Amino acid sequence: MFFSKMTLDRDAAISGRFRDLVTGPYQVHEVIWDLFADHPDRKRDFLYRAELTGREPVVYMLSARAPVYEGNVWRILSKPFHPVLQKGDLLNFRIRINPIVTKTEPDPDRKRIRHRHDVIMDAKRRLNEAHSSFSMGDLVQQESVRWLRQRSEKGGFSLCEDRVIAGGYRKMQFSQGRKKNTISISIVDCDGVLRVTDPDLFLQMLCNGLGPAKGFGCGLMMVKRADV
Structure with a gap:
């Protein structure tokens, strides 16, 4: 596996050329996929997290192959990723999640249909129906x-729940495909501390x-050793 960090080339940052390529979430998705598109039938074997709201856009990637880029907009630094983990290790983590659950529900024709539900919006709806007061920040957490x-x-870990912070709940919306179908994804950024309970399962989850x-851009968990 390889861990890579992609940042803007200095000249591209000054000229703003990258804004012609990155006009929205789906364009970011296409830029990343192009780095690994060595074959038209290639399946995704990478994860990424894009941070594009700050002054210096940066993308983190974990992949089975090193990314290949021949353009002049981005700089990519890659290094092998072979963490040595033991049961009981404490790690700081960062992850962007799409917090949904899949529920099987009956329809009028007595067929069972699988629907995906945003767990935060589901909880908000239940509280509203019960006329309960709540803080959106507390609900996201x-x-x-x-x-x-x-x-x-x-996933081979347990959370140190008193050291986990979740926030930044928002929806990404973009058009996909020739028919320009609208896709909406809810995301939350989580930072905190976890304990490794099964190193093999944990490494499998990371990959x-x-x-x-x-x-x-969801699902990539970035970790480093935690201060005890």
Whole structure:
């Protein structure tokens, strides 16, 4: 595996050339996919996280192959990724998640249909129906931590929940394909501390990503050793 950091070339940053390429979330998605498009039938074998709102846009990537770029807009630095993990290790983590769940529901024709639900909007709707007061920030924190906790065992980790912060809930909307179908993805940024409970499962989770919408910048968990 390779961990890569992609930043703007200095001249491109000054001239603003990158804005011709990156006009929205789907264009970011296309830029990243082009780095690994060595074959028309190639399946995605990478994860990424794009930070484009600050002064210096940056994209982090974890991939089975090193990205290949021959343009003059971006600079890419890559290094091998072979973490040595042990049970009980404490790690700081950052991850952008798409906190949804899939529910099977009956329709009028007595067929069962699978629907994806935004867990935060579901919780907000339930509280509104119950006429309960709540803080949106607290709701994002509570439901995002719950979503992570529900996936932690299979991911080989446990959360230090008092050291996890979730925020920045927002929706990305963009058009995809020739028919310009509108896609909407809810995302939350989570930072915190976790404990490795199964090194093999944890490494598998790091390489495969956590949750849905991996092709659109979600699911990449970045980690480093935590201060005890």
